Amino acid sequence: MFIALIGANGAGKSTLINSLIGVIPPVSGQISWKLKTDRVNPFNDVGFSPQSQLIDWYTSVYDNVYQGPLLAGFKPKEAQKTTKQALRLLDISDLSAKPVDHISGGQQQRVQIAREIAREPQVYILDEPTTGLDVETSENLFTYLKQKVDAGSIVLTSSHDLTLLESYASHVLFLDDHEQKYFGPLTDFLDSGTSLREKYLNERKAIEK
C-alpha cells in the first residue's frame, strides 16, 4: 500500500503519525502494530521522518544519515553501504563531509529522508517529506518509494502536493478535524474525471458548509 495522508492544516495528520510511532499516546482508542520482522525492535523496521527537523547539529551530513541504519540494528559495514546508497539517491553524496548547519533547508530535508531510506525499512512513515525539496528530487523520492511498495513495503505519507500524491498513491486516508473522512483505494475516492486536488477541495468545501 502507498497511502496518501491528506487533510487541512490542523486536521490531525501529524498527531496521527506521532501516535502511530508511540511518541504521543492516542486520546482515545488504541493503536496496535502487527509487523513481522527479523529486527530486534519493530520500530527498527520503520523509516520515520517527522515534519519537524530531526537533525544532530553537531555532526556532518554523513554522520546524520549513518545513525539511521545503525539505530535500525545494522552492522557498521552494512550501515556504511546503505548510507552511501541513500546519499546517492537523494543526490547529496558531495555534501557528505559538510556540517549539517552549513547546508540549505532543502538539503537538510534530504539528509533527514536519506537517514530513513538507509534503514531499508518495511514501513515508511513520512510526514511532509517533500517540504523544501525540488520537483526532481520529490519525483525521484516517490519513484523510489513506489518501487519499495511494489516489493512489499508500506508507505504512509502526508503531503500538500496532491498532484504528486495522486501519481503514486494507491490509497487515501483523508482526515478532517481529527476524524477519518475516508480511507480506501484512491480510485474509489476520486469521482470520474476529477483529480485528487479537485476532489479534496470539493470535500473541504462540503465540510465547511
Added chain:
Amino acid sequence: MNPQHFRNISLGLRSIRIVANNEWRAFVHNKGLLLSMFMEPLITYGLLVMALNQNLASVHYESLILPYKQYALTGVLTFFMTTQMSQAMYRATVDKEYGLLAIKFTNGVQPWHYLTGMSLFPIAGLLFQSTILIVLGLATGGVYNLGLLLLSLLVLIISLEFWSTLGIVLSTRISSYQQRDIIMTLIFSPVAYAAPTLYVFSNNSPLIIKVLAYINPLSYQLKALRTVAFGIFNINDLLIALALTIIMIIFAQIILRRMPLSLAER
C-alpha cells in the same frame, strides 16, 4: 503491539557503541570547542594557579605539606569536570529539542545505554584538557607524582559520570536554551568555588562556606581524587565518590524511563 512499548524493547549493548560513536564524531567535528577546551587549562593553571603560587608557598593537606601548585593542579582537574557537564547538557539538549532522544529510545536504546554512550563526549573532553594540564604541570613542577596522578584520572572519570548524568537529567527538564544557560550559571560557579578546589577550608572559614562545602558533591569527589593523587588511598573517600555516581545514575535511569517522548515542532 502498542507502539508506546517500542522503547521497552532493548536494542542491546550495541546501542552504547552507537550512541558513543555519534558522540565521538560530534566531539571531533567541533573544532571551536576543542580550541576553547585547550585554552581553559592554560588560563586556569598557567595564569591563575601559577600567579597564586607566587604568594602561597605551601599547603597543609591531610598529613602532607605540598607546594601550592601541586595541590591546586588537582583542583583544576575538577574544574574541567563541571565544564564537561555543560557539554553533556548541550548535547542532551540538542537530542531532546530535536527529537533525537525520542527516536533513539523508540529504536530500543535503553536509558543506561544512552547515559553511558553520551558520557563519551565529556570523557573525551576531560581527557583532552587533563592531558594539556598534566603537560603544563610537568613543565612547571606542579605534578606530585605522575603515576598517581594518572591513576587519579580514573576517580575523575567516575566523578565526571555524576556530573554528566546530572547534566543530562537537567536537560530533560529544560524547555529552552535560556533556561539551560541560567541553570548552568546557577550551578557551575557555586559548585566550583564552594569546594576546596584551589584553596583549603579551615575551621575558621565562614559558616556559610562550611555548609555549602558540606552539601557540595564536589568536596567529596576532590577528597577521593586527592587521596589517590597524593598516595593517601583512603578507601572511604573513594567509596563515597563511587556511591555518589551510582546514586545519580540510578536516579537518572528512573527519570529517563518515565520521561514522555517528544519531537520538535517545525
